[in-house]
Amino acid sequence: MSLLKFDPWWLLRGAVLGLLAFAIFGPIANLLLWAVAERWYFPHMLPLEYGFSFWARVFAPRGNAMVSLLNSVMIAVLTVGMALLVAIPAGYALARCKLPLRGLILIAFLIPQAFPNLPVYVNIAQLFYQVGLNGTVPGVVIVHVTHGLVYAVWIATAAFSAVDRELEEAARSIGASGLRAFADITLPLAAPGLMASAVFVFLESLDEFTGTYFVGAPDVSTLPLLLYTAGAGGNYQVASITALLLLIPSIGFMLVVERFLKADVLSRVGR
Structure with missing residues (x-):
C-alpha cells in the first residue's frame, strides 16, 4: 500500500485561492450582514439582532x-x-x-x-x-x-x-x-x-x-x-x-x- 505524497504546492494554491475568495466575497458578506443587522457593535463578530426595520426606513417616503x-x-x-x-x-x-x-x-x-x-x-x-x-x-x-x-x-x-x-x-x-x-x-x-x-x-x-x-x-x-x-x-x-x-x-x-x-x-x- 503506497502512501499518498504530500504536495506543498496544493497547500499554497489553496491558501491563495482562499485569500482571493475572502477578498472578493468577504466585503459582500459583511455588506449583507449590515443590511439585516438591528444591533451590531464591537467586540461582537456577528450582529446581536437581525431585522428589516432599516429597509422600511430606506424605502419610506422620507x-x-x-x-x-x-x-x-x-x-x-x-x-x-x-x-x-x-x-x-x-x-x-x-x-x-x-x-x-x-x-x-x-x-x-x-x-x-x-x-x-x-x-x-x-x-x-x-x-x-x-x-x-x-x-x-x-x-x-x-x-x-x-x-x-x-x-x-x-x-x-x-x-x-x-x-x-x-x-x-x-x-x-x-x-x-x-x-x-x-x-x-x-x-x-x-x-x-x-x-x-x-x-x-x-x-x-x-x-x-x-x-x-x-x-x-x-x-x-x-x-x-x-x-x-x-x-x-x-x-x-x-x-x-x-x-x-x-x-x-x-x-x-x-x-x-x-x-x-x-x-x-x-x-x-x-x-
Whole structure:
C-alpha cells in the first residue's frame, strides 16, 4: 500500500485561492450582514439582532431612496444616449477613415481620466454656476458624459473595426447608398459592441459620485450621494442597503457585457 505524497504546492494554491475568495466575497458578506443587522457593535463578530426595520426606513417616503434611484437611472440613461450620439459617428470615422491623428484622437478621450477628479470638478462647478447648470440634471449628465465617452468611443471604434469592410462594399455595389449600407449592414453587426459600450457608460454614470456631488448636490439626489451621506453619518445599515441597490444593476449589466462583448471586438480596441 503506497502512501499518498504530500504536495506543498496544493497547500499554497489553496491558501491563495482562499485569500482571493475572502477578498472578493468577504466585503459582500459583511455588506449583507449590515443590511439585516438591528444591533451590531464591537467586540461582537456577528450582529446581536437581525431585522428589516432599516429597509422600511430606506424605502419610506422620507427615506429618499426611491427618488435617488429614479434619478440615478434617469441620469444614467440620458448619459448613455448622449454618449452614443457622439460615439457612433466618432467610432465609425475612427474605424473606417484614415485619419492622420487617429491615435491622438483616441488618447484625447482618455484626458478626463488622466487628471485628479477633485480639482477638475471644483472648476466645472464654478463654471456651471455661472451659466446656470449647477444643481441641474443636464449639468450632471454633461459631467457624466465626459467620463463615459472614453468607454463609448473606444469600444465603438473596436466594434466598427470588427465589421468586415467588404460586406459594406458589397451592399454599395448593388446600389445601396452609404447611409443605407451603414444602417442595414454595419450598424446591426456592430450592435453587440455598441450595447457593451452603453452598459459600461451606464454603470460608470450609475456609480459616479464626485462629479454629481460638486455639480448636482443638494438639488440632484442620486444613490451614490445617499450612500455617502449615510456612511459619513455612521448609519451603516442604510449605507449597506443603498450599496446593495447599486450592486444589483451592476451585476446584471456586467452579465450583459459578458454576453455581448466578444474577443474579436476586444482585440481591436485601440487599433
